[in-house]
Amino acid sequence: MRLKILPLLIFSITFGWAQNQRLVVILDAESKEPLEFVDVYNKMDHTTTNSDGTFFFMSELDSVVAYKVGYEKVRTTFEALRDTLYLKPSAFKLNEIILTNTKTLWDKVRDSIPKHYMFTPFKERFFLRCLLRKNGKMVRIQDIEGKLQRKTLIYRTGMESSKKDFSFEISNMRKIGTDKDENKVYFSFFSLSELLFETIRLNATGDGFSLVEKEYENQSKSKIFFQSDSSLVGLNTSGNYIIDNQSKAIEAFVMQSRIDRDRYFKNGPVRSRTVGVNQIVNFTRSPKWDKYFITSAKILYSVEITHTKKTFKDLYTCEYILQTFENNGSFSFNSNTNGEKDIFKLKHDYNPEFWENQNRLLLTKEMQDFINSFDSKKNPFKSKRKRKN
Numbered sequence: 357m358r359l360k361i362l363p364l365l366i367f368s369i370t371f372g373w374a375q376n377q378r379l380v381v382i383l384d385a386e387s388k389e390p391l392e393f394v395d396v397y398n399k400m401d402h403t404t405t406n407s408d409g410t411f412f413f414m415s416e417l418d419s420v421v422a423y424k425v426g427y428e429k430v431r432t433t434f435e436a437l438r439d440t441l442y443l444k445p446s447a448f449k450l451n452e453i454i455l456t457n458t459k460t461l462w463d464k465v466r467d468s469i470p471k472h473y474m475f476t477p478f479k480e481r482f483f484l485r486c487l488l489r490k491n492g493k494m495v496r497i498q499d500i501e502g503k504l505q506r507k508t509l510i511y512r513t514g515m516e517s518s519k520k521d522f523s524f525e526i527s528n529m530r531k532i533g534t535d536k537d538e539n540k541v542y543f544s545f546f547s548l549s550e551l552l553f554e555t556i557r558l559n560a561t562g563d564g565f566s567l568v569e570k571e572y573e574n575q576s577k578s579k580i581f582f583q584s585d586s587s588l589v590g591l592n593t594s595g596n597y598i599i600d601n602q603s604k605a606i607e608a609f610v611m612q613s614r615i616d617r618d619r620y621f622k623n624g625p626v627r628s629r630t631v632g633v634n635q636i637v638n639f640t641r642s643p644k645w646d647k648y649f650i651t652s653a654k655i656l657y658s659v660e661i662t663h664t665k666k667t668f669k670d671l672y673t674c675e676y677i678l679q680t681f682e683n684n685g686s687f688s689f690n691s692n693t694n695g696e697k698d699i700f701k702l703k704h705d706y707n708p709e710f711w712e713n714q715n716r717l718l719l720t721k722e723m724q725d726f727i728n729s730f731d732s733k734k735n736p737f738k739s740k741r742k743r744k745n
């Protein structure tokens with residue numbers, strides 16, 4: 357069978373002019389591992405590290421701040437920056453608290469939710485990266501930049517959700533990769549609406565979970581660890597919330613789930629089941645609105661796929677990286693996208709100038725190697741929107 361290959365995603369680093377610019381990798385000071393989702397910013401500009409821990413930052417200002425929840429903030433300058441920057445993890449106090457009393461920190465967090473989060477419609481800009489790997493090998497990549505309108509940030513008790521709660525305006529898109537594989541299996545991405553619903557599934561408390569609280573040494577934040585118990589058969593879920601001790605607001609949510617259940621979704625002869633889910637959600641407070649917004653999120657699904665007529669078992673890992681900015685902005689908005697459609701099937705004009713100059717989220721070395729494996733002469737990049745006559 358001949359695979360259907362989407363054309364080459366063109367990428368080159370041709371950054372525009374700025375007074376100061378640096379390409380830097382950020383590592384954990386103790387483990388020396390790359391740190392993803394480190395915010396790098398000053399009063400004018402902002403960027404974020406990719407999974408390699410790398411960022412490219414441009415600004416007319418000389419100041420640079422690097423911060424990730426759970427790490428000590430670093431304030432420096434372009435002149436002082438070196439090729440590698442180390443962030444030191446915040447230390448915990450030795451004591452811990454098992455959350456069993458009636459008015460725990462978690463109760464205070466829940467009580468504070470109406471104050472700290474948006475429950476009315478608002479707009480924001482977004483950047484989305486979707487990655488697909490088959491048996492550990494990258495087979496698809498897609499980037500989307502645009503605008504998003506939400507009905508609410510978080511759903512409270514009594515709030516009904518619907519397909520109309522989100523609308524989207526895509527401004528730029530690029531993609532490359534395989535459609536169906538050699539076994540005629542097509543792996544579906546989430547729709548944009550489905551993805552946003554997944555990023556706000558933040559409740560891992562109540563029956564079936566145990567909670568333990570630990571406070572950082574500087575007393576500014578606490579970490580609430582959660583762990584599922586044996587009552588949830590075939591499901592092992594653990595993770596943590598990072599809480600600002602003053603506001604009692606959630607600043608980060610991390611969850612890992614391992615699923616061992618013989619429940620397959622059937623699509624003709626193809627059988628699939630989710631075997632793992634990893635999720636990271638980071639909140640940032642907007643001083644302008646005095647509200648917290650989800651400014652970055654990462655969701656990774658591991659899915660096992662088999663076939664009733666063929667003897668194979670493949671493991672797909674599907675990763676979504678979402679960033680939002682200009683939260684609750686007053687910019688114009690014109691919905692132009694079907695939010696219920698498979699993300700990989702969306703089409704939009706390719707703007708090489710935009711992609712050659714964007715530095716919000718750099719491609720990693722693995723991604724660049726994958727893109728370079730395609731023959732650009734035989735597969736010039738084209739992703740055209742259907743036009744009306």
